[in-house]
Amino acid sequence: MTSLIVCLLLFGFFAIQAQNIQIKGTVTSLEDGEPLPGVSVVVKGTNIGIATDVNGEYSLPVPSDATLVFSAVGMKTQEVAVAGQSVINLALESELVVMDEVVVTALGISREKKSLGYAVQDVNAEQLNNTIQQNALSMLSGKVAGLDVMSSTKIGGSSRILIRGATSITGENQPLIVLDGIPIDNCSTDDGVTANGYGGDANGFGGYDLGNMLNDLSPENIESVSVLKGPAAAIYGSRAANGVILITSKKAKATQRGYGVELSSTLGFDQVYMIPALQTKYGGGGVISDGDGGVNGFEQVNIDGTDYLIPQYQIDEGWGPRYDPNILVLPWNAYDQESFPDDYLKPIPWVTPENDVITFYELGVNFTNNIAITNAGEKHAIRLAYTNSNIKGTMPGSEQNKHNIGLTSSAKISKRIGVSSSLNYSYVYTKGRPQTGYGDNSTSKFYQWNHRQLDYEALKDYQNNDGSQRTWNRIYYDDPTPMFTDNPYWMAYKNYPDDDRTRFYGNLSLSYEIINGLTFKGSVYGDGYTFFNRERSAIGSQATSKYYERVQTWKEFNYEGILTYTKQLKGVNLTVFGGGNIRQTYYTVNRGLTSGGLVVPEIYNLLNSVDLALTNDVTEEKQVNSLFGSAAIDIKGMLFLEGTVRNDWSSTLPEDNNSYFYPSASASFLFSELLEDVNWLSLGKLRFGWAQVGNDTDPYKVYPVYEYDPSGPFQGAPRLAILDYELLNADLKAETTTSTEAGIDLSFVQNRISLNFTWYNNVTTDQIMPLEVSKSTGYDVKWINAGQMTNTGIEISLGLTPVRMDNFEWNFMTNFSKYKNTLDELYEGVDAIDLDWAPFSGAYLRAAEGEAYGQLYTYDFLYDSDGNRVVGANGYWRRTPELVPVGSVLPDYTMGIRNSFTILKAIDLSVLFDIRKGGKYYSVNHMWSMYAGMAEATAAVNDLGNEIRLPVAEGGGIKLDGVTGDVTFNDDGTYTVTNTAPNERYVSGPGYCYRFYHGYGMPSAQSVFNQDFIKLREVTIGYNLPAKILGPIQSARIALYGRNLLTFGVDEKGYDPEALVNGSGNTQGLDGGIYPTNRTFGVNLQLGF
Template identity: 45%
Template sequence: SSRVLIRGVNSISGNNNPLYVIDGVPIDNSDFNTVNTARGAGGIDYGNMAQDVNSDDIESISVLKGPAAAALYGSRAANGVILITTKKGKADARKGIGVSINSGVNIENVAYLPKFQNLYGGGTTFSGEGTRDGFLVQEINGIEYLIPDYATDESWGPRYNPDIYYLPYWSLYDWEAIGKPATNPDGTPYQLETVPWVAPRHDVEDFFETSVGYTNNIALTSANENGSFRLSYTNFSSNGYMPNSTLNRNSINFNGTSKFGKKLQAFTSVNYIKTYALGRPATGYDDNNVLQKFVQWGQRQLDMEEAKNYMNPDGTQRTWNRRAWNDPLPNYSDNPYWTRFMNYEEDWRDRYYGNVGLTYQIFDWLKLTGKYNLDTYTFRINERVAIGSQALPYYQEDVRQVTETNAEFLLEADKRFGDDFSTKLTLGGNRMHRQYELNGGITQGGLVIKNFYNLSNSLSPALVHDETTQKSINSLYGSLNLGYKGLLYLDVTLRNDWSSTLPQNNWSYLYPSATFSYVFSEMPGLQDQNWFNFGKLRFGWAKVGNDTDPYRLITLYENIQNFGSDIVYTLPGTLNNAELKPESTNGWEVGTELMFLDNRIGLDFTYYYKKTSDQIFNTPISAASGFTSAMINAGSISNRGIEFLLTLTPVKVKDFTWDILLNFAKNTNKVEELIEEVKSLRLGNGPFNISVEARVGEAYGQLVGTDFVDDAQGNKVVGTNGRYLKTTAVQPLGSVLPDWNAGINNTFKFKGFDFSALIDIQHGGKIFSTSYMWGVYSGMLEESAAINANGKNIRDDVADGGGVLIDGVYGKLNADGSVTYLDKDGNPVDSPVKNETYISGLRWASDHYSGPAAQNVFDASYVKLRELRLGYTIPNRYTGPIQNLRISVYGRNLAIWGRDNQHIDPEYTTSAGNIQGIEGGQLPSLRSFGINLSCNF
């Protein structure tokens, strides 16, 4: 999934994503990810539904940022609009039918993986009787073998030594598969294969595959004085970067216009997209997320080439995580290849969106348009866990049907009065209706028959669910645009919505906007200046309302799983509110646009402020009420910020130009208030030690957990045992929102060649890394086998110079939050005493879970080389009937700098929702290289 925020977070618990509009059609952009997926606790990320938009059909993309966008597209546009225009048949196209072809190949590989330690193997290091070199000694068929700790999914085992030969897990499976013979045919003892105790030749990176994607597009276009059309077909197919994963998408797009006489014109846009995906990877803290096993819980000596043999001849699993040498069942973890080939998902989606409409030119200055928009899709998902897996086997299927229609009319008057005054008046209306249906079920208690995936194969009666929601909004709106001499402009809008999700006494809400602009470059004395080409000042104000989700007004009983033949109903956990009113956002902005030196220097600057009040959210209440939360109107959240866009053309000569585009955006967010006596609202819990909250007086999305204990001088305080102290109460550890973002794009053009380089920058924001916490805890990451100041590995005994010395001072935390300094022996002292107590590497690592949560919180800043692209357009005089023949190559996600945590990509997210900043078993970022060829004829 991808998350797009335009000018910050507006709603504490509601939708903060922009509205996507394609050729005037609002499209659904849900992600259907569960709360568990968003909070890093597991699940499959199916992505945003806007992924269905075919990039080959896009003509342009623009962003409407201010609340004034809501006047055009309703309250759903309160968070901004991503406006996409698709390609049309051109009026100046050549006579006849033109053909355009675009083909490309995209190759993706894993770009960044966590940095693992390669000094120690898996399990624990055994000692005492019955052990040798850290291994258990086990006699099989009269032969002694060194047995590692198969059952422990950690890597605190013996140090690698090529002179030590041990019995790998797969050797036991090979022996068991042939009946566990005690002797060979010649009567000698059967000897199991042993291998050296060394780092794997085929490590984690070898598990991943090269993803190759093919895109082929063909488009037919034609236009004349009576109309135009464009028809295109695109096929995209790709194998994934994980085993047993594919994606195939077919897209058809048609845009057409037709004139009937001089006054009437019909237009339509139709899109059909059919998608099939196999093996989307699980995310977060999930048994089926292979990254969780590679990073958080695993054994470092495992060889991926050996793991490919994941199934025994009888169909049972071969896992490295055996319960014991003589018990082949998985203890905690499945073989990663078993996970990918047996516990996979499939999904299918059929989607239609588009519009049909008529425009009638009543007079030269007055026209009427009627239009019907449709966006509908069916999304079917199947998930499974096979019999023989570590987790309880199950099968789940869900079918979602989403349909949204928008019927609208628009009356537009555009007239000038003399040479000085221009006016444009628009009046319109819209009816939106959205219906969401979910039908599905999940097996209970396990599966009866192996490899048969159907709800009827449930060991206990399957749990089925059936859900339907509907929502409608009726709207009337208008706008007035006044201009004077191209110098002064005033734009005023007014819109009224009636929402079915609000009570009748509050379902109508009115929101106006006004924008004034002054094009001072049109003033006498400035019009003919060579150094100054354009200058405008603008000021805008808008108020916008926003409704809520369906069925939040009346509290009804819910049907749960039947008790025998009895139908069971229960109260929901949330008390609904029949007096809800719309959220309200007031905002204003001021800005300027300047162009200099024949438009070779451009500047666009905006300062904005907005505040959203009467927030709609659930607040916790006493369970004695029979509910755990209540739906209320309360609280407010504000955003203020600046946006800066600079365009430069440093060099512009006959055959060569160099263009620079730099953008910068800084948003300061603040939760102004919640409700009386409530200072924080939990948005979601991470699976371990962290939560995300909205806290009064703080930026939205605070990571909250235990912190280090600091003294007045900023020193971290440790106990006399040398371990960090942690706060007794949880503390805000920083917001997930960045301080600012920037981008720099350089484009060079020389004759038919063009080259561009794009850099993205993010500064600030926080992220909690579950992968780091458990990866250090379990001995997987390089920090768990680091070299200390004594030149010793921290896993060496403290008595031999190993261990970890934490930088801090001795002390204890008092009940009032103050710190009392101690000396090494625990005696109170007046001044801080530097810590001198080493702790074992194992103790230090395990404290990443039991110690302060702040150890696992990192800065989310980064600098990325997002893309390099080189293209060449062959002059038409060399290509005959083939025109605009162009070839281009590119690389994306090529480098990253400035990461606080070298194991993760701070940009990664698994949800478009409000629970952000919690990483766990992060899927690797991908680096891609590609080539495109396009032409017309």
């Protein structure tokens, strides 16, 4: 009996062994023979299976009569019978799969794009990371219809972002930024108060562009960006009146089991390539005071018995003698015998310098490294990333160092409970930001107040042995005291600003599925930073020595709970959610400025002030409580309906008016579902959306508050006083934006052709804005509700795949948007309000009733009925007696064109053009460049072939295009021009240039230009290394990239309209002194393990 049992067991054992065999093999691509990692190999009819490794290999025990199923995304599924085989190698064929596109929508909810009744546009990591930039959002330029991005190329500079134009007259027009559910503050940290006492660089006065807060983000860790426009953003509340930009960071994927490592390294170079066009024929000197005479020459002086020719270094203009190599002059640096004996009393030829202005700027270097470690399992996913970026700017002495640490995680605690979190830390230190505008420390003086014969290599010796400054702009040859301008290298290495910012932001969420279909999610979101910036002017500078510091802190916390219910019925899917949010913000700023100069050199501290330092402290708090809800219905996958409601209660509005309610509704209809027999139509959708969004104001616009009185203590105690010169309003209410949009989405031939069209109309009423009042009231402005602004536009996106073959694919995408902002009405008796003005110019930025928003007002030319400019009896153009509108600073349209190519499935090439048409700007830089004889046009040749700087009697001067005539001004502001004749009078060239300063009576509109440009924004070529040569490395990619490579179509030579960006506020289109545009080249390496 025992022997029988043993025999049976042995028989069973060998039978089982006979039935199960070990199968191994390699799965490759049929097209190129490359191994395919991640292919699912499953025994048909069971859950027995495995995925191929990085080399496409697998090994699996299976029954000898089994059938294996090989499947992978984008590949045709194949079944292979084992039939006793021990090795099965297989080549899979690619399959064109048309998948429903999924996008991230409001509150971070992912939905199929076809179900949305409003316009949403996504940009993925591949498109974003083609070129690594300092500011994450600058990488969106030209990639999203309706998104207008203007980015500075200054180190740590700002990006100005608008979605569908402006909605508020004086309030915030930037969109809300949300990162992984965290509302992120993206304000410009330049608060408009600087050490020079002016209002900052946004309006053309001297100041520093301190950048947006989004400079803190690491672009390498962004997975995708979704842009929500109009009704799509309504559920986010008052801050979403201008749209929402949703940023999703990279996370560990649950499908990637075990540990993973991602490495990337980027080396980039910045090169200044676009500066205002300057004349190269004449050196420095001055014109006689009335502006109509000849050009001054040199001064002859006797030093130690020898006669020398000395230029007018005390005059900072370019009206000196014409270059002549036979003329020897004593340069500015020939008088410092003790410190620089080799240059002492050494004449040099009067010629164009070997090292001109552009050599002042250095080659910028950007070195960025990123590492991310991931781990994922069945119930958890975690990703830890660190990024370090070291930037050497094009401004001498400038640098920036950034550290970013991000930790994202999620876990399934039980079948019904899940948690997720995100914690981020960043530290950014920046030194030597360039000052722009009309300021003491601005390098824009190169183009305004300068000498053209200066050699910038010689200027590098900016101080003597005793530490005193050496500047070309000296009071006299024997008095080295700076007259108007410091040595630019003294500015860079002595008068530099620096700043540092520490920031934490993150979230913690817990979700609980109460019953099937009913889920509660509770979340806490936080964002906070401390920003400390410092400005200095050294003893020995042209301006009084000083030190300025500002410490700004910001904290925001959001507490949110959402209850979501989903139900699937026959042919109908229902999703409903409701929730609440409490938002609390805290803001403080402390400023200090020395008075009367510094006591001890090189000690930059408020205690080193000659007189009592000036200080100022501001504290603001705000809370908004909200309730919101949404219901979405999917009817047979064909008709989608959605509605939302939200009510906010804001602490910044009066108690009786602090509640504001706003709804939204949208619908989409997939008519292509009714046309299933039409094979060439992949998608056909009609959509419509409508929404209202309320918006409040900043704190303390309702009731007066006390603050510290900087005029001094009273009887030894600090004084509190109501110092505000604003008349507050206890009747303020929320402003309201009503958005309507309609559109159609089409795609053809398996999505090889796609077209999206959107029309929209936004109307904002009850604008919260300041209104000027009589000074006799004791106030400057009163806060009111008034005004209505309408914004109507269209957006078009077109995508094509003209060529799709096994080893070559060409994709084309273009975005086009056009809108018109109109200020329909302001306030009874008020036709316009000033938003800002440009210094010295006669140019104002205004919101004017009946005009496009952001209208430039200047003294314009007078024109006859045929459009000819009118020339006065003195030979110069005549101007309007009053300021008149000459155009809005906002563009007529924007456009992006992108071509991308994939070659041999391993090489990719992408080329992006960014186009902007229309919009005006006023250039103080151009005005002074003409006035001071610096601009190329000041050394032009007239229609007789002679230089305009020659006297008119010698054939020089200039004859201005236009007509003479009699001008009659009417009471209504109009005028008529009669008895016209072509102008034949020549006027002094220097006299003409001097009159670019509006105080001399010519039109200030002659320094108004269009903001047109066509930019070769991005070029990238990348190569994905074959998996078979990588060994343990799962993926490897190397790419060369360039950004801002070429700029075409600008209105004024050498002026890049994008360089006008000096902050993210509403003051745009005013150039007080630009910093040149950079182009960027670089290489990026990415590795995956």
